[in-house]
Amino acid sequence: xxxxxxxxxxxxxxxxxxAETSDKYGNYCFSISRSILHNQQDSEExxxxxxxxxxxxxxxxxxxxxxxxxxxxxxxxxLNKWRSQTAEKRGGxxxxxxxxxxxxxxxxxxxxxxxxxEQMLAETIDEFLATINETQRKVFVCRYWYFxxxxxxxxxxxxxxxxxxxxxxxxxxxxxxxLIKEGVIV
Amino acid sequence: MxxxxxxxxxxxxxxxxxxxxxxxxxxxKFHFNLNWGTFGKIAAAACALLLVINxxxxxxxSYSKKDSAAESSYYSYDSGxxxxxxxxxxxxxxxxxxxxxxxEEEAYASEPSEAPAPSPNTQAKSEETDIRxxxxxxxxxxxxxxxxxxxxxxxxxxxxxxxxxxxxxxxxVNTRNxxxxxxxxxxxxxxxxxxxxxxxxxxxxxxxxxxETKDITDSYTDIEARLTSLKAQEAKVLExxxxxxxxxxxxxxxxxxxxxxxxxxxYESQIKNYDLLVxxxxxxLNITETKVYTPVSTNFFARLGRSFVNGWKDFIGxxxxxxxxxxxxxxxxxMLAALGYGxxxxxxxxxxxxxx
Numbered sequence: 001x002x003x004x005x006x007x008x009x010x011x012x013x014x015x016x017x018x019a020e021t022s023d024k025y026g027n028y029c030f031s032i033s034r035s036i037l038h039n040q041q042d043s044e045e046x047x048x049x050x051x052x053x054x055x056x057x058x059x060x061x062x063x064x065x066x067x068x069x070x071x072x073x074x075x076x077x078x079l080n081k082w083r084s085q086t087a088e089k090r091g092g093x094x095x096x097x098x099x100x101x102x103x104x105x106x107x108x109x110x111x112x113x114x115x116x117x118e119q120m121l122a123e124t125i126d127e128f129l130a131t132i133n134e135t136q137r138k139v140f141v142c143r144y145w146y147f148x149x150x151x152x153x154x155x156x157x158x159x160x161x162x163x164x165x166x167x168x169x170x171x172x173x174x175x176x177x178x179l180i181k182e183g184v185i186v
Numbered sequence: 187m188x189x190x191x192x193x194x195x196x197x198x199x200x201x202x203x204x205x206x207x208x209x210x211x212x213x214x215k216f217h218f219n220l221n222w223g224t225f226g227k228i229a230a231a232a233c234a235l236l237l238v239i240n241x242x243x244x245x246x247x248s249y250s251k252k253d254s255a256a257e258s259s260y261y262s263y264d265s266g267x268x269x270x271x272x273x274x275x276x277x278x279x280x281x282x283x284x285x286x287x288x289x290e291e292e293a294y295a296s297e298p299s300e301a302p303a304p305s306p307n308t309q310a311k312s313e314e315t316d317i318r319x320x321x322x323x324x325x326x327x328x329x330x331x332x333x334x335x336x337x338x339x340x341x342x343x344x345x346x347x348x349x350x351x352x353x354x355x356x357x358x359v360n361t362r363n364x365x366x367x368x369x370x371x372x373x374x375x376x377x378x379x380x381x382x383x384x385x386x387x388x389x390x391x392x393x394x395x396x397x398e399t400k401d402i403t404d405s406y407t408d409i410e411a412r413l414t415s416l417k418a419q420e421a422k423v424l425e426x427x428x429x430x431x432x433x434x435x436x437x438x439x440x441x442x443x444x445x446x447x448x449x450x451x452x453y454e455s456q457i458k459n460y461d462l463l464v465x466x467x468x469x470x471l472n473i474t475e476t477k478v479y480t481p482v483s484t485n486f487f488a489r490l491g492r493s494f495v496n497g498w499k500d501f502i503g504x505x506x507x508x509x510x511x512x513x514x515x516x517x518x519x520x521m522l523a524a525l526g527y528g529x530x531x532x533x534x535x536x537x538x539x540x541x542x
Binding site: 064065067068069071072075076079083098099102103105106118119121122124125126129131133134137138141142144145146 | 190191192193194195196197198199200201202204205206207208209534537538
């Protein structure tokens, strides 16, 4: 079914919307969730929570791009679940590694400006992503948005793993410089 | 809460198009990232292509050589000379019969000189010589040879051509697969051709020989008859010329005389040309400089081994040619690579400017 029709079903509060979303984006959401949680049951739960969150978000939202809208919800829910699991010494996997890598962007004696909200930070990152080339951007997003493993990224882009790691390292360094320059990291 | 939480959450809120493009499976955009690895791959592909281009003719050549080697196993050489003219068209690939002939000739040659009784072969030879004397035959032959010392063979060849009163119609020396290759068309007086052939074949290893004899007796006789007739006509017209009384008669006779003389000249030049072709046999000679002679053998394993060795030699020769080709084209390759790299850098610069 067309995305607009699915959104229309949500707006009409038709429960068929969830079935259609599950048909069309079930696997997509599950892959995001699985990358973060590394557990079948937890991932399925996160995907179901995603459907519920989407049901609650539309309306009032009217997403132009339903797939990324749902993907973002799924990512956030999965990350929250992962954070709670990490607190209980569970989980791990790619997300932990990605977290550690991103922490490199923030020097030990620095932190992200308290007053800056996530939306503004996201806009700054958008601006940064526009400055790097398409391949670097794709690799970066695969790693830190989708939490894909280095192996998956290498195979997707036909790179060696060392090349992928090096590309990510350079992009992180550039991001760090950019965030310092923009006054995001103080 | 971890330090990077805010960053991770913010990354989760980046522009939809970035999220979409990263996992876009439908958009199969050609990705070309020029780095040393790609450059190496392109260079390797170019080298492979050049190698194939160089090796293919070598392989093809070795296939031809293999064929000729196979043929050479049937190759038999008649040292008698007279039998070259035994038939209007003869070839030495007729197998057993000629092999037998060859053996007989060898046996005959090894007989003591005081043996008076003429062999059937000598009788046949004298008959053939008679036939040759009565007939107008044009002999054309092809011969392939191998030698380990081309210069020495060429010296022998030049001396032999001079000795038998022949001449080189054309000759050239080329280099192929790191070895020299000589080609020539040689004209030798027909009556001395057999001796000449005997002399040059001993200077190297003959791997192929064929000859063709074209019988032009009928056309020659026909031209001779026409010429006789035209000359008779000329004599008659000259008589009329002497007896002509008016200018018109004189003009008419002169015109006819001119036609006849033109035809006489034409046929005479044809006769001369035929005489020259008959008087001089033509040998198309190819000589290859080689390190090891091709042995004549029908044994499968010997041929297999020879093919393997020859193939290896040709392969090495091909690699040598390939390296020479690369060296020859190095400036073009470097210039193209530099241009390509410059274009790529320009493309990246423009793309980055657009993205900004």
